[in-house]
Amino acid sequence: MGRHWSQDTDWIWSPNWDERDHVARFVQFRKTFTVNKVPEQCIVHVSADTRYRLFVNGRNVAFGPAKSHLGEWNYETVDVAPFLLTGSNVVAARVLRYSPFYSGNMSMMRGIIPGYILYCSNIDISTSSSWKCKVDDSVKILSTKDWNPALGPSFLSVSEDVDGTKEDRGWLGIEYNDSTWDSAVNSTMKVPMLPILDPWRLTERSIPHFPEIEAKFSSVARCDVESDTVRWHHLVQSNEAVEIPPNTQKTVVLDASTLTTAFLQFRLQGGAASRIRIRTAECFERPSESPMPNPFARNKGDRADASGILVGQDDFYTIDRNMPADFKVSYEPFWFRTFRYVELYIETSSTALRILQLGYRTIHYPLDIKTQLSHFPSPDTAKTWEISLNTLRNCMHETYEDCPFYEQNQFAMDARLQILFTYQLSHDDRLARKCMQEFYASRRSDGLIETHFPSPFPGVNIPCFSLYWILMVHDHMMYFGDANLVRRYLGAIDDILNHFDQRLNENGLVGRFAWDVWPFVDWTREWSDPASAKGDFRNLAVPPAYHRTGVATYNSLIYAYALQKAAELCAFIGRHDTGVEYRQRAMNLNNAVVKNCLRGNFLVDGPDSPDEERSQHCQVFAVLSGAIYGDEARNILLRALTEQSGYARCSYAMGFYVFEAAHRTGLYDQLRPMLLEPWSAMISQNLTTWAESAAMPRSDCHGWSAVPIHDVVANVAGLSPGSPGFKTIRFEPRRKHWEIMDGTFAIAGSGVVRISWAPGRPIEFTPDFDARVEVLGVNGSGAVYQIASGETLAIRHE
Incomplete structure (x- = not known):
């Protein structure tokens, strides 16, 4: 068994510490040392609970640790040799510690004790009592009572009130006199002869450092x-x-x-x-x-x-x-x-x-964007693309974030879409893998995953968000084809699906969830009246049918949809019997929905609902789950999307699933201009990122709303995986929506494809790798081609 570097250094902290009366506080650490000859390389490993910024001779060299959870507490590895001097040097760290006694920052985990750790093998600067430290009393992190209630709940606790008179000026420099500072003390839970570990299981940062x-x-x-x-x-x-x-x-x-x-x-x-x-x-x-x-x-x-x-x-x-x-x-x-x-x-x-x-x-997360467009049909189309990229960029840091201004929380539903948009732009799946692993680590005793994670405390759970994690894993299978990843998560997927199966009622529909969850569906105006919440936010964004009987049609449909995707995961790794079981369960659910909730030309929100209680959501997911299909599905969806009233309307995030349902029913070409109207309206309001929802005008930057990325890549350019790992590229271009196309598009794990067309010219498809392509929607529809790297497939289009 190899020896881990953390065994050769200590977690340290200030001896003068009490966090019962502060939401968060800073501690400053310093160590002076001498270097006779600057080495070519000087690698340090560093981490802290909760956050640190590391300096060498006054220069910033690292910021971390990357957000995660105690079971995989991140550390950073940095070469500090470029910052060293011959002679006297100082290494310093400013550490922000959030108290475990307060809600504090809801996206940052923390252990029951604080700590700072650094290890260096070739210079004697590893953390020990030789480090000096001081609690920084110049900064007060403002608490919840100082928060503006117009902004909604206080999630972050990062606002500062600084008294410059108390600052230690120059403390990052070599010449600073730290003789009055305390010597650091060991911070540990370990006890001799007892099998107790420190709170943090250190894991090397898996994502790049951010510029x-x-x-x-x-x-x-x-x-x-x-x-x-x-x-x-x-x-x-x-x-x-x-x-x-x-x-x-x-x-x-x-x-x-x-x-x-x-x-x-x-x-x-x-x-x-x-x-x-x-x-x-x-x-x-x-x-x-x-x-x-x-x-x-x-x-x-x-x-x-x-x-x-x-x-x-x-x-x-x-x-x-x-x-x-x-x-x-x-x-x-x-x-x-x-x-x-x-x-x-x-x-x-x-x-x-x-x-x-x-x-x-x-x-921001340094995403290397490979999908590049050089021509747009109109200035507003170019704006739509750039705003979508800016929205996604601002919601990608050490985790995927719902919104950077208010919460910075990683939600499963939000992250599923953000990750998919990332795949459509780049070959980089490192943040996606980190996200999937973190939700896997958040599993609860009831089989569900946490709704948002990492988080220092258990959160109010939204059961259906666990189903979106299954869709997340399925997306990765389709784009990257990693069988080991699917095998790792399939047990957790089965637990999630079993949770829903245990909720089926006598009609075969998903019934009421546990008393303490939030049966959230969507931020739609019809379900989001604060006056009807009766002081409990869990009453918002939920169909009235659920409040009455504990049954919402949407819950059964999204469960059926997730079962089908799970069946495809099983098929990919050879667990065919389990896949057959999942498909049968999905079929039973769809049959129960049709029997109990279909009222002629629409589905209602619950089996006891009057005809007036209907939503676009149920029609959309009935299409996606296959509960309705063919002409019936087309007519039901067309009515739900085109009637000006009578349906609770899907939010920006749910717009993704609306696009998918329109594509599946053959309505996309007819409805695309209408489907993009919400984003056109936001452009007219001078947004530079996409908002959270029309019903909830809180956040002006919400990653789940960057749906136009998917629309351009998957629907207009027509690129999607035709088989796991993108081994077959499904190519279904729609040139009627983009008169002149000239762009390169990321194909996960392979390279890029250049797609171009113009009036009077064929559609051209040129990969920079050997590609297998199934062409749909144009002459020769359904034909499969094997194209060598650098060759061009030219498709004539009537």
Whole structure:
């Protein structure tokens, strides 16, 4: 049995520590050391609970650990040799610890004890009592009671209130005197002669390190003194200092032009005791007309209308009251912020404040996008594509995130779509594999997975989200064909399906779930009236039929759909008998739905529902599960999607499944313009990322809404896996929706395909690898071709 590096170093922490009264606190660690000759390579492994930023000689070298869970607690591996000097050196870490006694940041796990660990084999800097440490009392992480309720629940707990007078300036440098700091102590749960381990099972980070890219604000959106606008513009564009006189109040709003995720950076001079409020916001909006602040009451229209207000998260920085007029200081919040606009409200005291620099560093998962389009049918089509990419980019960090501004939680339903969009753009499945593994690790005793994970506490479960994890695994099979991955997860898939099977009622339909879950279906207006929630959010986004009887048609249909996908997973790895069982169960469910819920030209939301209780969701998933098919399916879906009233309507995220159902019934060509209308409406409102839903106007950036990526790749260009691992490419181009096509498209695990067409020219398909292609929807439909790398298949189209 090999020896792990963590056995040769210690987890350490501050001896002066109490986290019962703080949602989160920072601890600073330092170690000075001497290097006689800088080595060619100096590898360190580093981690902390909960977050760290590592510095060598004042230079940032690592940020982590990547989010995960205690059973696979990430550490980073970094070569620090480029940052070392001959002679004296210092390695330092700033660690943010979230208390296990408070909800704190809901996307970050934490152990029952804090810790920081670093190991280096060729220089004596591994963590031990030789490190010095100090609790940083200059920063207060704002708690839930300081949160603006208009933003909804407080999920992140990252907002800071900094007292510059208490800051340890220069502590990252070699010359800093740390003689008054404490010696670090060992932080461990281990007890001699007892088989007890520390909370963290260390696992090397599986995703790449993220670049932090310098960026500038594009303009000044608003300034309280209009004549000052030019000066602020020169500051953000050219670092020309702005001076704010003593005893002055100043407000300015900076525009990043598009919503982004980034670390804000400030460089300041003088201004003793000045206070700066930094408000980050996704958009401009109108004041709510509701007397009770809540996310449903947000009044959003033109997101770029600078006459509106900014509702957002606030950070505060108070400059050292003893700051000399010529002294300079830098400030940046520890965690990234999400913003399109940043409002600064500045109050100076008795001395002038000079702002020397004001910018940010963007941070996103470094996705290598291979799918590139060089021609668009219209400016709005180009906008739709770019906004979709920007939405997905801002929801990809160390996990897939539902939204970067409010929650940064990885939800199974959201992530299923985000991962699929990733496959359609890139060959990189590392974040997807991490996501699937994390949900696998979250399994509960009832067979379900957690609805969102990683998370420090058990969450209210949405049972059907576990079914979307099955779809996630199926997608990976189709795009990458990894049999070992499918084998690993098939047991958990069977547990999920068994949970639903145990819920079947006497009619063969999925019945009521456990009392403490949220039977969420979708954020649709008809199901999302806060007044009907009766103080419990679990009553929202749920068909009324479920509230009455515990039966919602959708639950049976999505279960049947997942059973069919699970059957395909079984077939892929040779478990045919289990696949046959799953198909039979799906058929039984579909038959029960048709018998109990089909009312002529539509399905109702529950077996006891009046005709008025019907939704697009049930019609869509009846098509996808095969409960209805042929002309009947086509007519039922067409009616549900084209009638202006009478159906609860699908949200942006559910729009993906609407597109799929339209394709399956042959309605796609007829309905595509109408299906894209929600995204056209968002463009008209000047969004730069796609919103969460029309019914819930909280988030302006939600990854599940980047559906146009799938539409362009799978429906217009017509590329999808025809067999597991993309061994066969299904090619069904639709040139009527894109007059001139010229683009390269990622084919997972293989390479890229160039697709082009234009009026009077054939459709051309050119892979950069040997490809097997099944052509559908054009002349020679259903024909299969074997195309050598670099060769072009030319298809004439009538």
